Amino acid sequence: MEWLGVNVMDENNNILLNIQDIHKEFDNKEVLKGVSLSLHKGEVLVVLGPSGCGKSTLLRCLNGLEKIKSGDIKFKDKSLIQKNIDWQEVRVKIGMVFQNYDLFPHMTVIENILLGPLKVQKRDKTEANAQAEQLLDKVGLLDRKDAYPRQLSGGQKQRIAIVRALCMNPEIMLFDEVTASLDPEVVREVLDVILGLAKQGMTMVIVTHEMGFAKSVADRIVFMDEGKICETSKPDEFFKSPKTERARQFLNIFQY
Amino acid sequence: MQSLGIKAIFEGRNFWRLFEGLFVTVEIAFISIIIASLLGVIIGLSRTTKSKPVLIINRIYLELFRVIPTLVWLFIFYFGVTTALNVDISGKVISIIVFSLWGAAEMGDIVRGALQSLPIHQIESGKALGLSYYGLYRYVLVPQAVRRMIPGTINLATRMIKTTSLVVLIGVIEVVKVGQQIIESSRFKFPTASFWVYGFIFMLYFIICYPLSRISKKLETKWNG
Secondary structure (H helix, E strand, O other): OHHHHHHHHHHHHOEEEEEEEEEEEEOOEEEEEEEEEEEEOOOEEEEEOOOOOOHHHHHHHHOOOOOOOEEEEEEOOEEOOOOOOOHHHHHHHEEEEOOOOOOOOOOOHHHHHHHHHHHHOOOOHHHHHHHHHHHHHHOOOHHHOOOOHHHOOHHHHHHHHHHHHHOOOOOEEEEEOOOOOOOHHHHHHHHHHHHHHHHOOOEEEEEOOOHHHHHHHOOEEEEEEOOEEEEEEOHHHHHHOOOOHHHHHHHHHOOO | OOOOOOHHHHOOOHHHHHHHHHHHHHHHHHHHHHHHHHHHHHHHHHOOOOOHHHHHHHHHHHHHHHHOOHHHHHHHHHHHHHHHHOOOOOHHHHHHHHHHHHHHHHHHHHHHHHHHHOOHHHHHHHHHOOOOHHHHHHHHHHHHHHHHHHHHHHHHHHHHHHHHHHHHHHOOOOHHHHHHHHHHHOOOOOOOHHHHHHHHHHHHHHHHHHHHHHHHHHHHHHHHO
16 A cells, blocks of 8 residues: 555645635625635646636636635645735745736836836846846747837737746746637737647646637646536547536537 | 006016015915825825725815815905914915815825726736735836826816915915006006016916926826827
8 A cells, every 4th residue: 555655645746736615705696616626737727618607716716816715725735725824925926817918007018027026026137137038039029028018919918918927937827818808810829828838837727718729738628617617627528528518518609 | 658568577676576476376386286295195095995984074075175166265264264263374374274175185086086097907917926015006006096197186286376366365465466566556657567467477377387287298198108
């Protein structure tokens, strides 16, 4: 039995995020009805589901933008559900990108990116700047580093928002419908950046409506409906033969 | 030969008296604007609370200053309050008190509007970067709110400067009153003095207020362009 014990230990060490039976209410309406999920290091989890199923809320609970009613969230075996948890510290390690690419409009691209590293992490300016420029170069926007957000397209803004989160060197990245308000022709440039991250082994939780993208980027698909996880499958399985009737109906909507 | 009215401005100490009058105007307006801005920030922040009593008191305060003419407020304080409390306060101090209270009410509304107009997403993406509340206000919210406050604040400042012309009615000798005195005393010597003196005062107001509205325009285009 010795080998089994060791194996289980290893398995646990690999778990970055462990979500246990979390419940969340808005004005007495329950939007998360007991969600349990674990996220391994290097894993890409894609959460799918109809609008209002609670997938965005789930994501927002993971970095404390929403307070849960009951249950537990453990980040590297440390519970995030305690009275005096330092969310600032947690949020540095769990980066998040939103639907509305909320860059700060009064700052240039580079100022947006360096705000966290300099003011929150108190890092050295030259070092942080070098990393920011390297990341900008990777997403092909180094030449726009002194531009203001209003001078950029939606796709460019969203790529910058991703760089801004990455520049904090997070251990997990959360993506909340990051292409939902983009023009169709620029969706791809943003998804390519996320796909690149997946290849580098970044641990991610992605909420999206882009089915093709979900299929190619995910290690596991989590399908949610009405505040619960209906099924968790490998992407191939999920898209070919979903286990639940609800998932089948959902996938049918996306096919003409 | 009829003397040119413009000479009335340069007769004796008249030119300097006008500037002294202007100084009183600017002094009242300037001190009031500063006090109003400080109080206004506090009032504006307090108006973002959810506490009903605080909101109601603030609302009444603002509406009282909007509904009742500033002139009436000056009279209430200069004749009413001083008599009731049996204190002797100069017209100038009364003016500063009334203008500060009025300005603070309006400024509070400007601050509240600016803070409430900031999208919630800005707060959330600031938090997601790990900013503390202080950092959130210092780097994200206040800089944006200030930008949104500039047009309203400059507009209020010019209104306050112009409205100081009312303080003559509670005995404060400001630029318009000095002008009247000059016109009165030179009525026979320079019959057209009123045209020139008031024209000169017009210029003085313009010199103070125009740069303010220029600055406001500049900043707006700089930040929105």
